[in-house]
Amino acid sequence: MRLDIDDVSVTLGGQDVVAEVSLTVSSGTFTALVGPNGSGKSTLLRTVYRALRPVSGTIRLDGRDLWSMPAAHAARGVGVLMQEQHAGFEFTVAETVALGRTAHLGFFDRLTTTDRAAIAEALDRTGLAPYAERRVGGLSGGERQRVLLARALAGRPRLLILDEPTNHLDVRHQLDILELVRDLDVTVVAALHSLDLAATYADTVAVLKEGRLVAHGPAADVLTPTTIGEVFQVEATVHGVGGRPGFVLKPRCLCPGRPCHWSCRTRPEALLSDAH
Amino acid sequence: MIAIARRLPVRAAAVPYPALVVVLTAALGLSVVIATGLGPVGIPAGEVAGILAHHLTGGGDSTAVSDLIVWRIRFPRVLLSAVAGAGLALAGAIVQGVVRNPVADPYLLGLSHGASVGAVLVLTTGTTVLGALTLPLAAFAGASVAIGVVLVMSSLQGRLLPVRLILVGVAFGHLFAGVTSFMLSRTDSSSAQQQIIFWLLGGLSGTNWATLPIPSAVVGVAAGLLLLRARRLNALVLGEEASAALGLNTGRQRWYLLLLVTLLTGTIVAVSGGIGFVGLIVPHLARMLVGADHRRMLPVTVVLGALFLLWADVAARTLTSPAELPIGVLTAFLGVPCFLLVMRARGLATQETP
Known part of the structure; x- marks a missing residue:
């Protein structure tokens, strides 16, 4: 149908x-x-x-x-x-x-x-x-x-x-x-x-x-690191195992060198203002 | 020394469904005959059966006292108690399915309280504009107005929302109960007060053959219609989302079912007063016995409801004879232990989703 x-x-x-x-x-x-x-x-x-x-x-x-x-x-x-x-x-x-x-x-x-x-x-x-x-x-x-x-x-x-x-x-x-x-x-x-x-x-x-x-x-065309990264706000790596695609996902961190807290992912500007 | 009652690992063997229906129906038939014989003037079951057979095969009235008692007084009342019990139990089963709430019954939708307002209005004003039918018609009108208001208040753009239905029903139930209490406290006549209290707790005294046809027809037709649609009822119990996915027009089904419930409850309450508990408990008993499938559960509900109220009424008119107890008292006294016993034995666990 x-x-x-x-x-x-x-x-x-x-x-x-x-x-x-x-x-x-x-x-x-x-x-x-x-x-x-x-x-x-x-x-x-x-x-x-x-x-x-x-x-x-x-x-x-x-x-x-x-x-x-x-x-x-x-x-x-x-x-x-x-x-x-x-x-x-x-x-x-x-x-x-x-x-x-x-x-x-x-x-x-x-x-x-x-x-x-x-x-x-x-x-x-x-x-x-x-x-x-x-x-x-x-x-x-x-x-x-x-x-x-x-x-x-x-x-x-x-x-x-x-x-x-x-x-x-x-x-x-x-x-x-x-x-x-x-x-x-x-x-x-x-x-x-x-x-x-x-x-x-x-x-x-x-x-x-x-x-x-x-x-x-x-x-294969849609599930690319770029699209996944943008839509889910994560760092994506695609790797294939036995002809099947697989994904390794990490949070996209906006304040490197620090633990990736919630605030680091969504509201970097709020974090900056907190620092001052 | 305290004897510790050890809990037996009771797990009643599942009775085959057809056998259960046959047994229950036979018990109901037998109960009708026995109950008709019970009363201040005891009449042996054999004689009762003879009198009933005589009349049911077209025989005329005789002048014997036992004939008068059996045919004119007790038999119609026994039949009405069975019809009312069947109808109230059925109404409870449907309400529980429609609002998907195991503690629902016609009381929860404000139906019975609305009927009470109508009845109490008649009793306090002493009006008899419609003759003997004044009280039942007022009760029926009260129930209809109550459910009408509740349905309007709990629907949103034509859709009935089950949770809101319960909340609005309970709220209006309290309002109507308040109105009833107000009228009760304002009336000076103590005989009116007596009548009102008795009516509120339900009772079948004064039943004669003329009382019987309308409730019987309504209960019969409603039971038939509901059994035809039992599979759809099963789908409705799954909730709006799932039943929509299964292709059921949930909105239309709910309206249709609640109209049937109103008709059932309104008609019965009009002739019997506010008999509580039957609609709440009997459907659960039926589910514990045969499971949740409405195709099997509804017939069992009908017969159990009839049996239950029949014996409750026998107790109501014999225990304190010649005075009568309100039947609502008996449904509570008989119903609660009976329900708890079955629940313990069968385990309500089967009703809970882990």
Whole structure:
């Protein structure tokens, strides 16, 4: 599924959180959104799964305006995995994954054979079939995130939105999730904190800073020391191990010869005035 | 010598769901017959069953005293207690799901307090402009006005915000309770005061066949509608963000569900007074027994609610016979120990996300 984000702006509490972002994601590709905290990654993604309406601009799925479709219709093509989800009351794994079919339900909320097949397939894919009757509350963080991935997959999405899907997960579980996602035949847009993971798994990287898109292109072209340094305010060194890019990051220090305190990174002028 | 009660490693075996529903439903049927026989004039269950069968198969009234007691007095009241319990429990389950708060019930949204204001207005002024229907209609109107104000105050650009809903509901609940207390303190008639206190604590005395159809129809229809949408309710419990991602129109679902809750609570409170606790506790009991999935939890909630209030009402009318206890007293006395026992046995841990 092709995703077109066209000139989208979002205002929250009077602040422009996303400003005039245009981004096209071709069908079947993996796009990583990177940027510092508060750069608008999550907000932009929320407009794509219709949790937040943009104040201006349009979002199109395969050329059709997302926000003029009925909610269920839009959700049928789009699966979402968020960073932290409160599971509410206690559900079993199977019950949770079945919720991924919500947008497909008819008036009577009955599961069809297609629904059941999709749920079984999602459980299988994520290796959760043996856990089906376990309560989600009793699982580890990594397992719980896999359940939520299965829930997203149960909808048989053609576009998968991942918002920091690997937060709180150990390295092994991070890789498991992204390996699985990459092998799916779907378009993926993922907000990622880890530049290494972005460089490894994404075909395209889009960089956001203060709500604006500052770079967009193949990972190797975008994740350069210059761009990373400017966007995250760090010193970046790129090195490759076994053909995979990797990054060594250090704080960018504005008062050399001293411990790199917070004030040294952000407000050098304040520090100078303190010295006098 | 103090005997130390050792805590048994209780982990009740999971009862298969269909068996549980069958057992509970059978218990409810049996309870109706037994409860109808209990009272100042005891009537054996066999005789009760005979009288009920006679009437339910189209037989006419007889002149026997037991027939009169069973069919005209006790049976409608037993049925109403079951209907009211089922409806209040259902309303509680829905409110807890909508506002995603385990301590929510219709009281928390100001519904019951609003109904009280309507009822107390009628009782203090002694007005009977609408005949026997004056009191229930005033209570229903009070509940509707209350929830209307609460919903308007807690929505922002058409969206209902759950946390604000609770805060506004609690605030207005206090306001309405204040109004009720004010009217109570200003009335000179001690008989009116008696009536008001009794009404506030709930009671089903004076129930006859005419009281029954409207609450039964409302509870029946609401239960049906909610069961049809149980999967959507499951999605709603996950919160706004997740349910939006799953393609649920959360705003519309919340409005729809709260309207149903208003209708349920308003109708029941109108005929039974302010019976508390059922809506809060019974849904939790049901969740502890069968888990959180609304498709299984709602039917169990309905039957448990019916059973619970049925026996609470039996206790209310027999314990201090010939006087009657307010049923609210009994729901508290029966409900709290029952809830705590089940919670200890099953472990509320399953409800908490570590």
